[in-house]
Amino acid sequence: MSLLDECIEALGENVHILSDSKKEQVLSNFESSYPFTEWGRIEWENVVFYAEVNTVDEIVSFLNKNIDDYNNAIYVIWDEGTLPIIQSDLDKVFEVIDDVTAVSFDTWIFSPSSGYVIEIFHDGKVRIGLK
Known part of the structure; x- marks a missing residue:
C-alpha cells in the first residue's frame, strides 16, 4: 500500500479524489491566489496576512480570529505533480495530519471558498495565510 493509499484510507468516507480537469482548475485557482517562489x-512576504504556526491549535486559533466559516471543504495539494488533489474536511485532515503530510515533501491545504492556505513545508515550517 502506498503512502497516498494510506492517507486516503485514514481520511475515510469523506474524501474525494479530483478528476484531472478539476485538479487543473483547483491548481490554477491556487496558483493565481498566492505568489510562489521559483x-x-x-512567497510569504508578498502575502498580506499570514502567520507562522507550530500546532493545529494555533491554526484553528488563527482561523477562528480571521474567518467566519473556515470548515468548508478543503483541497490537499502535494508538491509531486503526479499525485492527485484530494478534497476533504479540515477537521478530518487535522485528525490524520501525519498520514496527509507523509505522502510528499511539501503539502498545502487550500480553501478557495474561505480564502486561506496552510503550507506545510519540508523544512518544518508551517504557515497559514489569507489571500
Missing part, C-alpha cells in the same frame, strides 16, 4: 514555496 522553488515552489509560497
